[in-house]
Amino acid sequence: MTADNLKTPDGNHVPDDVEPGDAVRPGHPVQVSRYTVGARINHWITATSLVLLALSGMALFTPKLFFLTALFGGGQWTRALHPWIGVVLFFSFAGLFLRFWKANLPAREDGTWLARISDVLRGREERLPELGKYNAGQKFVFWGMSALIIVLIASGIVMWDQYFYAFTTIEQKRIAILVHAITAVVIICVWIIHVYAAIWVKGTFGAMTRGKVTGGWAWRHHRKWLRELVGTRKRPASRPGTPAE
Amino acid sequence: MFPPIPNPSVASDAATPRFGEKDVMRRSASEVTPPAQRLTEVAKLIDVTKCIGCKACQAACLEWNNLTEEIGFNHGVYENPMDLTPDTFTLMRFTEWVNPETENLEWLIRKDGCMHCEDPGCLKACPAPGAIVQYSNGIVDFQHDNCIGCGYCIKGCPFNIPRISKVDHTAYKCTLCSDRVAVGQGPACQKACPTQAIVFGTKEEMKGWADFRIKDLKSRGFDKAGLYDPPGVGGTHVMYVLHHADTPSIYAGLPDNPRISPIVDAWKGMTKYVGLAVMGFAAAAGLLHYVVAGPNRVSEEDEENAERLADGTPPPPPPTGQHEGRTP
Numbered sequence: 001m002t003a004d005n006l007k008t009p010d011g012n013h014v015p016d017d018v019e020p021g022d023a024v025r026p027g028h029p030v031q032v033s034r035y036t037v038g039a040r041i042n043h044w045i046t047a048t049s050l051v052l053l054a055l056s057g058m059a060l061f062t063p064k065l066f067f068l069t070a071l072f073g074g075g076q077w078t079r080a081l082h083p084w085i086g087v088v089l090f091f092s093f094a095g096l097f098l099r100f101w102k103a104n105l106p107a108r109e110d111g112t113w114l115a116r117i118s119d120v121l122r123g124r125e126e127r128l129p130e131l132g133k134y135n136a137g138q139k140f141v142f143w144g145m146s147a148l149i150i151v152l153i154a155s156g157i158v159m160w161d162q163y164f165y166a167f168t169t170i171e172q173k174r175i176a177i178l179v180h181a182i183t184a185v186v187i188i189c190v191w192i193i194h195v196y197a198a199i200w201v202k203g204t205f206g207a208m209t210r211g212k213v214t215g216g217w218a219w220r221h222h223r224k225w226l227r228e229l230v231g232t233r234k235r236p237a238s239r240p241g242t243p244a245e
Numbered sequence: 246m247f248p249p250i251p252n253p254s255v256a257s258d259a260a261t262p263r264f265g266e267k268d269v270m271r272r273s274a275s276e277v278t279p280p281a282q283r284l285t286e287v288a289k290l291i292d293v294t295k296c297i298g299c300k301a302c303q304a305a306c307l308e309w310n311n312l313t314e315e316i317g318f319n320h321g322v323y324e325n326p327m328d329l330t331p332d333t334f335t336l337m338r339f340t341e342w343v344n345p346e347t348e349n350l351e352w353l354i355r356k357d358g359c360m361h362c363e364d365p366g367c368l369k370a371c372p373a374p375g376a377i378v379q380y381s382n383g384i385v386d387f388q389h390d391n392c393i394g395c396g397y398c399i400k401g402c403p404f405n406i407p408r409i410s411k412v413d414h415t416a417y418k419c420t421l422c423s424d425r426v427a428v429g430q431g432p433a434c435q436k437a438c439p440t441q442a443i444v445f446g447t448k449e450e451m452k453g454w455a456d457f458r459i460k461d462l463k464s465r466g467f468d469k470a471g472l473y474d475p476p477g478v479g480g481t482h483v484m485y486v487l488h489h490a491d492t493p494s495i496y497a498g499l500p501d502n503p504r505i506s507p508i509v510d511a512w513k514g515m516t517k518y519v520g521l522a523v524m525g526f527a528a529a530a531g532l533l534h535y536v537v538a539g540p541n542r543v544s545e546e547d548e549e550n551a552e553r554l555a556d557g558t559p560p561p562p563p564p565t566g567q568h569e570g571r572t573p
Binding site: 026061066079188220 | 552
């Protein structure tokens with residue numbers, strides 16, 4: 001089922017930020033399904049590859065962290081595995097991209113959110129506009145990751161001597177290594193922001209573990225999305241037996 | 246005629262290496278205390294003007310290092326193989342060059358191989374501790390047990406010398422016959438050279454001999470003759486006497502002014518320190534924010550409002566200030 005098949009009570013198309021599987025389950029507290037099991041598996045494959053890439057990459061980035069190669073079975077194994085993990089990340093992230101890109105398109109309230117970034121950082125969400133499934137920060141992480149991963153895979157292939165040595169000059173490979181290193185530093189920073197936000201905003205981890213958040217979490221952080229979901233649920237030919245009816 | 250290096254002594258202690266681990270001056274991806282006393286710097290001098298292109302050096306290198314080059318193809322030129330390989334540490338490169346002043350065709354033959362830079366780019370780029378070492382006599386040597394096969398040395402080298410083996414995935418290049426030099430012998434290529442186009446000794450001796458050769462060349466009309474000991478890499482422990490020292494690049498692309506690429510410098514210098522600092526700062530900023538702002542929790546009221554919304558009873562718009570940033 002795609003989002004296009006869903007209709008709101010008045011017959012309009014569902015908004016971009018409502019993804020397949022997103023649903024409100026009334027109760028005490030209200031539960032909101034945020035990620036399907038497929039999306040969660042896809043996310044954790046990506047997350048695992050990104051962490052492994054960061055560890056193996058940092059081992060080759062600075063001698064102070066070379067000891068991390070022991071995690072991968074030594075220097076030779078680290079050198080050989082790193083690019084393949086990169087390939088896994090690329091395709092896994094491509095899956096996430098296809099799932100999430102629509103909900104991450106810019107929205108009108110993103111500008112206001114960014115303008116009131118100090119309220120965001122102070123946790124004063126009552127001063128922020130009602131937000132869809134993702135806020136501008138999450139969208140920044142999404143598009144940042146997308147762009148950085150493309151740069152990393154492209155520069156990574158240029159420096160993957162085992163298979164691609166003959167296709168570029170040494171000077172091009174030098175540039176690729178420098179770009180790869182700088183991009184990797186930036187993506188690790190984006191990753192730190194992503195993980196920190198999940199730690200800071202309590203109740204978030206459930207979204208990527210059990211796939212659900214509480215209604216209060218959705219009300220507080222993504223109220224527009226919650227309203228849309230409640231609206232979607234209450235269509236004219238609503239499923240019988242839903243407690244809300 | 247340069248006095249030849251005498252044959253090895255048969256004395257019992259003659260086989261004891263004269264330098265080793267204690268003489269390591271630089272070690273890749275490691276901090277080492279340089280030895281208090283530096284060994285006498287050695288050098289190999291390749292006099293391009295005396296080379297007859299016989300490839301005895303190339304054969305001697307294969308033989309001494311127990312290497313077998315793949316059987317290749319005849320490409321219709323003298324170079325064979327066409328480039329350095331993990332098994333060909335040294336290669337005669339042939340250039341047909343028309344001297345614009347004399348209109349003469351000159352056949353320039355250069356023995357290519359590791360230059361043993363005083364400031365080795367390979368060693369600078371190498372991420373594996375101890376995979377590349379530089380002895381205080383100037384020899385830059387690869388330690389295959391520590392090599393991880395990443396090929397960063399190739400990017401670091403200003404002369405395009407190291408090659409990665411597809412067999413054991415480690416990098417190979419000329420060792421300056423460090424094993425022979427350690428027991429008082431010259432490199433195999435030097436030993437095999439029939440015209441003394443290759444000579445070996447201390448760096449000072451080699452410079453002196455080069456001066457003598459350059460004077461001789463100048464007296465015979467090669468007024469641009471000179472020594473190739475490029476200062477951009479701190480000088481090298483393999484030097485050339487060139488008849489046209491003003492244009493080294495005519496000798497099959499010998500770099501005119503080699504230096505470690507600024508890109509490699511930026512990657513191994515600034516990027517490393519700034520990168521680690523930026524990542525550390527990002528993590529520290531997160532920690533600090535958590536301490537100052539505290540966790541962002543969902544309140545009871547948020548849950549109640551969500552329940553009302555789900556039940557279809559419109560929740561009252563919360564009055565301003567009702568939500569606290571930190572609700573217990």
